Amino acid sequence: NAGVMQNPRHLVRRRGQEARLRCSPMKGHSHVYWYRQLPEEGLKFMVYLQKENIIDESGMPKERFSAEFPKEGPSILRIQQVVRGDSAAYFCASSQRTSGSGNEQFFGPGTRLTVL
Amino acid sequence: DQQVKQNSPSLSVQEGRISILNCDYTNSMFDYFLWYKKYPAEGPTFLISISSIKDKNEDGRFTVFLNKSAKHLSLHIVPSQPGDSAVYFCAASVRGYQKVTFGIGTKLQVIP
Numbered sequence: 545n546a547g548v549m550q551n552p553r554h555l556v557r558r559r560g561q562e563a564r565l566r567c568s569p570m571k572g573h574s575h576v577y578w579y580r581q582l583p584e585e586g587l588k589f590m591v592y593l594q595k596e597n598i599i600d601e602s603g604m605p606k607e608r609f610s611a612e613f614p615k616e617g618p619s620i621l622r623i624q625q626v627v628r629g630d631s632a633a634y635f636c637a638s639s640q641r642t643s644g645s646g647n648e649q650f651f652g653p654g655t656r657l658t659v660l
Numbered sequence: 661d662q663q664v665k666q667n668s669p670s671l672s673v674q675e676g677r678i679s680i681l682n683c684d685y686t687n688s689m690f691d692y693f694l695w696y697k698k699y700p701a702e703g704p705t706f707l708i709s710i711s712s713i714k715d716k717n718e719d720g721r722f723t724v725f726l727n728k729s730a731k732h733l734s735l736h737i738v739p740s741q742p743g744d745s746a747v748y749f750c751a752a753s754v755r756g757y758q759k760v761t762f763g764i765g766t767k768l769q770v771i772p
Contacts (some may be wrong), residue, residue: 548703575758586666586749586764587704600759635703639758648694649760651703 546571548652549618550636556658563623563630565655569638576619577637577649578611587635593619626659633657663687664752666763675772679737683750683763686731690752694760695724695735698747707748708735711755740770 549568557563569576574594579587589603593613604611608626613619623630633656637649665684673679681695691712696704710717710724710733717724723736737744750763 550703577758577760579762587762589759589761592758600757602759637703648706648709649758650706651696653701653703 548573548636548638548650550634550652550655552655553653554656554658556660557626558660559627560625563626563657563659565621565623565634565636565657567619567621567636567638567652569619569636570640570650573638573640573650575639576613577639578619578621579635579637581633581635581654583632590621623657626657628659631657631659662764663690664750664761664763666750666766668766669764670767670769672769672771673740675742675770676739679735679740679744679768679770681735681737681748681750681766681768683733683735684731685733685752687752687761688731689754690761692753692755693724693726693733694751694753695722696749696751696762697744698749698765704749737768740768742770742772744768745770 576593578590581587591604591611592600608624610622633654635654637651639649663686694709695707697707698704708719708722710726715726726733747765747767749765751760753760
């Protein structure tokens with residue numbers, strides 16, 4: 545019973561390069577969320593997706609960041625032209641919405657992005 | 661605008677004693693609250709939750725208390741164990757909306 549999978553676990557990019565972070569939700573989960581944790585800070589919501597749809601992207605920076613959750617395959621968080629301030633831990637979470645359930649989200653181990 | 665506040669960045673407790681982690685929120689629309697535990701280099705792990713229709717929820721050594729009028733909740737761990745040493749995040753959401761708002765966390769150290 546695999547949990548939420550994220551890869552890579554560590555990613556190093558130079559300024560101006562692109563970063564692609566992947567997330568495979570738990571089996572049976574159709575809701576995916578991306579969070580960012582900057583050093584010494586809490587988790588900040590970025591985006592909520594269902595298959596082929598972005599439901600809430602209110603936490604996404606307006607430029608350079610995009611996310612998708614295609615019909616087949618993992619969810620992708622893409623950061624174009626990375627800058628040093630993008631260095632952070634990026635966590636993906638998934639949930640299964642059932643009648644009467646709360647919003648328990650199950651997190652992956654995170655991808656630690658370092659921008660040189 | 662920090663809607664979920666954890667004002668104690670750290671807490672040290674002796675093994676066997678009670679750990680009390682506090683959390684305040686400002687958004688009166690929140691009606692579902694969660695606690696997550698996080699070890700270094702790992703993702704947060706769901707611990708316990710409470711709906712706003714309750715004022716207490718218990719699961720083993722973990723109990724969450726909710727005071728809606730004060731917009732305050734707390735997590736009690738008793739007895740505390742060294743393996744409980746981690747960062748604890750308080751989180752809140754509005755039922756029907758999947759977005760969860762997290763506090764900045766409290767680092768708990770349980771001293772053997």
